[in-house]
Amino acid sequence: MPDPAAPLPYLVFDFDSTFTQVEGLDELAEIALHGLPNQAEVVGQIRALTDRGMSGELNFQDSLAQRLAILGAHRRHLEPLVERLKGKVSESIRRNGDFFRQFADRIYVVSSGFREFIEPVVAEFGIVPSHVLANTFTFDADGRITGADQTNVLSRNGGKILQLKALDLPGPVYVLGDGYTDYQIREAGLANRFYAYTENVSRPSVVAQADEVLPTFDEFLYQLKLPMTLSYPKNRIKVLLLENPDARAAELFRAEGYQVEEVRGGLDEDELIERIEGVSILGIRSKTQVTERVLAAANRLISIGAFCIGTNQIALDEAMSRGIAVFNAPFSNTRSVVELTLGEIIVLARRIPEKNPKMHQGTWDKSASGAFEIRGKTLGIVGYGNIGSQLSVVSEALGLKVLYYDIAEKLQLGNAVKCKTLEELLKQSDIVTLHIDGRPDNKNFIGSKELAQMKPGALLLNNARGHVVDVPALAAALRSGHLGGAAVDVFPYEPKTNDEPFETELRGLPNVILTPHIGGSTAEAQRNIAEFVPERIMQYINTGNTQQSVNFPNIQLPLQQAHRLIHIHANVPGVLAKINNVLAAHHVNILGQYLKTNEQIGYVITDINKEYDQDVIQALREVEHTIKFRVLY
Numbered sequence: 001m002p003d004p005a006a007p008l009p010y011l012v013f014d015f016d017s018t019f020t021q022v023e024g025l026d027e028l029a030e031i032a033l034h035g036l037p038n039q040a041e042v043v044g045q046i047r048a049l050t051d052r053g054m055s056g057e058l059n060f061q062d063s064l065a066q067r068l069a070i071l072g073a074h075r076r077h078l079e080p081l082v083e084r085l086k087g088k089v090s091e092s093i094r095r096n097g098d099f100f101r102q103f104a105d106r107i108y109v110v111s112s113g114f115r116e117f118i119e120p121v122v123a124e125f126g127i128v129p130s131h132v133l134a135n136t137f138t139f140d141a142d143g144r145i146t147g148a149d150q151t152n153v154l155s156r157n158g159g160k161i162l163q164l165k166a167l168d169l170p171g172p173v174y175v176l177g178d179g180y181t182d183y184q185i186r187e188a189g190l191a192n193r194f195y196a197y198t199e200n201v202s203r204p205s206v207v208a209q210a211d212e213v214l215p216t217f218d219e220f221l222y223q224l225k226l227p228m229t230l231s232y233p234k235n236r237i238k239v240l241l242l243e244n245p246d247a248r249a250a251e252l253f254r255a256e257g258y259q260v261e262e263v264r265g266g267l268d269e270d271e272l273i274e275r276i277e278g279v280s281i282l283g284i285r286s287k288t289q290v291t292e293r294v295l296a297a298a299n300r301l302i303s304i305g306a307f308c309i310g311t312n313q314i315a316l317d318e319a320m321s322r323g324i325a326v327f328n329a330p331f332s333n334t335r336s337v338v339e340l341t342l343g344e345i346i347v348l349a350r351r352i353p354e355k356n357p358k359m360h361q362g363t364w365d366k367s368a369s370g371a372f373e374i375r376g377k378t379l380g381i382v383g384y385g386n387i388g389s390q391l392s393v394v395s396e397a398l399g400l401k402v403l404y405y406d407i408a409e410k411l412q413l414g415n416a417v418k419c420k421t422l423e424e425l426l427k428q429s430d431i432v433t434l435h436i437d438g439r440p441d442n443k444n445f446i447g448s449k450e451l452a453q454m455k456p457g458a459l460l461l462n463n464a465r466g467h468v469v470d471v472p473a474l475a476a477a478l479r480s481g482h483l484g485g486a487a488v489d490v491f492p493y494e495p496k497t498n499d500e501p502f503e504t505e506l507r508g509l510p511n512v513i514l515t516p517h518i519g520g521s522t523a524e525a526q527r528n529i530a531e532f533v534p535e536r537i538m539q540y541i542n543t544g545n546t547q548q549s550v551n552f553p554n555i556q557l558p559l560q561q562a563h564r565l566i567h568i569h570a571n572v573p574g575v576l577a578k579i580n581n582v583l584a585a586h587h588v589n590i591l592g593q594y595l596k597t598n599e600q601i602g603y604v605i606t607d608i609n610k611e612y613d614q615d616v617i618q619a620l621r622e623v624e625h626t627i628k629f630r631v632l633y
């Protein structure tokens, strides 16, 4: 990284809740009152007084005096306080410790907190005592803290203003802090800019006055093009989560420092086009259609997370050619679908869908007519992928004979018997269950011809995708009595939210189970998915790892002490050579490189030495056929 061309403005940092995540006096009270019955009460009072002082609600001098009066602390509590505060330096400040050490002569800590605990904490960041301007405690003869030295300007109202006047810095001054007193420095004309620092606390009255809001210190460095530890501030990454994935997903993205917006239901194409601008990560489930139009409007999209198995709702090729990596959760809800399917098979075999509502209406209809055991019956599984094959194993344990049909060659599990054609399977099975994927070719995969090939009285289950069954044809087969029953979880059109009514020709038919696409809707599955998908996406963003992406060449390169170039390009001959020519022309040393292509794109990860001329980055962006390029460190 080059040094900034112009000298850095003087940076005036607040300490409590800015440099550190916490307020020093709150922590001191916790330590001093440890084990005493009134600890929680007094700490609570101190916190409330701090907050009122910081937001400008109570004047500073009163807030400080009232806090010190109830503090009950002693000199011996200061050492453990310092140790505690060293562990609570704001994450992004700790991360950019090198910046502080490099520019320590331009940095001042001006705080209404106390020198006794500030000095040793900031010393680790190269900030010398003369650049720490803070209050000092007064003690009695036994070492008890009695108050603040009243001769120090910082103990008074407007203390920071007086202090800045006295400092009389010979150049532009930028103030970074979370409190109203920090803003007042700029209000008094003693600073050129005020940055509200919200990494630890965000006070609306302070944010409202700010020239800029800093969710992290990375953002400040990024805006000023200063050397930073991360290649891009994480707070700039916007996540849009639709269709209510488990709360853990938002929690993980927020913990990473991303901005997360959530919409409970799905959005239609036009609504999504309106919301997608500026979004870096889009999270959806099975309903949201991510079409070519949506992708064309997605100006910052890096990755899409399907918080489910199916990805047929996403224009995968278009996403790929725009350099957008798609991830899903290929087996997080597999078991849930298997369990639902098994339950439905037994329930249909006993004609429970007819008997249950009758009982609720007060009708006792005890009969064995049309009810059968599933033991010894033949189950035909169509689609022997993750769900189909797991269902095969569990079904055999219940005594079912299993046939399966798949267009791909699949490992035959247990005693399952492979059918060469769908017709072969349909003709022999007492129960047919569909577990094929939702590719467009599978539209109306089961229509009147296939239904007619099924045994009279057989059962059909569709827990795969709505469009794979011709629903009017299924309704006709049930009405005519040719089929003995059906269970359907997925529909060609599904309501966008729980408030929208649901329509299907299957409503009201005998021995039919209708469920609102809940095959994967279990607590376990949703939690698994909400951990799996964010993990994949964050790995991709942080390291370029595309393992398990459904539309990108899969690459994983071990991390090393290097800067990492991530280059996505159209798969035409010669792009790798051009990239390497640029690197050679700029004398950049390559530490590792891996390229993988598919029919449309090439994905190359190159690790290079950390020292290089910035022009090389622009030159790489300009390599012909580049789709997306980013640098990671």
Ligand SMILES: NC(=O)c1ccc[n+]([C@@H]2O[C@H](COP(=O)([O-])OP(=O)(O)OC[C@H]3O[C@@H](n4cnc5c(N)ncnc54)[C@H](O)[C@@H]3O)[C@@H](O)[C@H]2O)c1
Pocket (backbone or CB within 6 Å): 309, 310, 311, 330, 333, 334, 337, 382, 383, 384, 385, 386, 387, 388, 405, 406, 407, 408, 435, 436, 437, 438, 442, 445, 463, 464, 465, 489, 490, 517, 518, 519, 520, 521
């Ligand atoms: N109801 C739900 O809530 C729910 C939950 C999870 C998954 N699903 C759906 O279940 C289906 C299966 O999921 P999976 O994880 O087992 O997928 P998978 O990709 O592991 O398996 C699908 C299998 O179907 C086969 N296949 C595709 N088209 C075929 C065809 N025309 N004829 C024969 N075989 C064909 C594939 O070769 C593959 O082996 C998917 O459609 C998925 O979207 C639904």
Ligand SMILES: O=C(O)[C@H](O)COP(=O)(O)O
Pocket (backbone or CB within 6 Å): 285, 286, 287, 307, 308, 309, 310, 311, 333, 517, 518, 519, 520, 521
């Ligand atoms: O593809 C899937 O995993 C299922 O269809 C479940 O989808 P959902 O998350 O929208 O319920």
